[in-house]
Amino acid sequence: MRRAWVVGVLLAGVLLGACGDPSSGPEGAPPSPDVPASSATTEHRRPAASPRASAKAPGAPAKTPTVLYLGDSLAMENQRVLGAELRRDLRARYTSAPYSGTTLCDYLEGTGAKSLVPDRDKAAALVRSLHPDYVVLQFWGNAWGYTWCMDGITHADSPTEYFERYAADARQLTEQIAAAGGDRRPRIVWVSQGPDPITPDRVRRVNGLYGERAAASGDLVADAGRTVSAAGARYTWVQHLPCTDYEHEHPDYCTQPDRDRTALHLDDDYLHFCLAPTTSTPKPCPVRSPGILRIAREITRVIGEDL
Numbered sequence: 001m002r003r004a005w006v007v008g009v010l011l012a013g014v015l016l017g018a019c020g021d022p023s024s025g026p027e028g029a030p031p032s033p034d035v036p037a038s039s040a041t042t043e044h045r046r047p048a049a050s051p052r053a054s055a056k057a058p059g060a061p062a063k064t065p066t067v068l069y070l071g072d073s074l075a076m077e078n079q080r081v082l083g084a085e086l087r088r089d090l091r092a093r094y095t096s097a098p099y100s101g102t103t104l105c106d107y108l109e110g111t112g113a114k115s116l117v118p119d120r121d122k123a124a125a126l127v128r129s130l131h132p133d134y135v136v137l138q139f140w141g142n143a144w145g146y147t148w149c150m151d152g153i154t155h156a157d158s159p160t161e162y163f164e165r166y167a168a169d170a171r172q173l174t175e176q177i178a179a180a181g182g183d184r185r186p187r188i189v190w191v192s193q194g195p196d197p198i199t200p201d202r203v204r205r206v207n208g209l210y211g212e213r214a215a216a217s218g219d220l221v222a223d224a225g226r227t228v229s230a231a232g233a234r235y236t237w238v239q240h241l242p243c244t245d246y247e248h249e250h251p252d253y254c255t256q257p258d259r260d261r262t263a264l265h266l267d268d269d270y271l272h273f274c275l276a277p278t279t280s281t282p283k284p285c286p287v288r289s290p291g292i293l294r295i296a297r298e299i300t301r302v303i304g305e306d307l
């Protein structure tokens with residue numbers, strides 16, 4: 001039974017075009033970068049899944065930050081909820097440009113055709129045009145070579161090379177963002193990821209790289225992965241967690257109140273937190289999803305405290 005479950009989630013990771021850890025990727029090539037799955041958008045609408053009233057939260061900072069959100073399929077599904085939280089609590093100006101299936105190197109300038117992100121949406125290009133105060137980076141850590149810019153390096157085939165390349169890309173991306181910001185260098189917020197049931201140590205090490213890079217560059221870490229992990233078991237994957245006080249107060253976010261627990265993942269998708277099936281056309285999550293809200297609130301909290 002255990003083996004069948006593992007095979008099932010591996011297959012789900014492949015078919016959904018996620019950023020997980022199967023030992024091999026999809027049979028077909030990634031979608032052409034000439035037909036991007038996303039482009040930079042400034043969200044002005046409040047999402048249907050918004051959990052709170054539109055009034056500004058008490059104690060919101062006087063400074064109005066500009067926030068840029070980049071990332072992979074997790075950021076794709078999170079983007080509207082994060083925008084709503086940032087605008088409501090921090091009165092932020094917000095732009096998102098996530099692309100599913102990507103990793104850090106996709107947002108580097110100079111990758112040419114070997115990227116799933118078009119030049120206009122590279123991190124440095126968006127920093128030059130938007131002058132953000134914060135650049136939020138949320139990447140699971142594409143580990144199975146789905147994107148061309150990884151040059152075929154996968155965690156399964158060569159963990160050492162994978163981590164060395166990932167650290168180098170994090171450093172280069174930080175340098176490009178800093179150079180693009182000039183005298184107005186934005187602070188980077190590295191979003192740490194939740195547990196992975198297939199290779200839990202990989203996520204632990206990727207999160208460690210985020211922490212090391214933030215410390216070396218004077219940037220921030222939002223440990224959003226902690227909010228979707230069990231207490232005392234940060235890297236043990238779970239599908240359900242006890243409802244928080246907030247989720248009890250907002251019943252749409254406590255999916256099984258009779259058992260005092262809420263769902264983080266669908267039964268057939270161990271990676272994503274949207275409680276609607278992933279579609280072939282990436283888009284923001286269309287339904288209320290406790291995991292997404294937990295992640296968005298933690299990112300917002302970290303930026304608010306920094307302000």
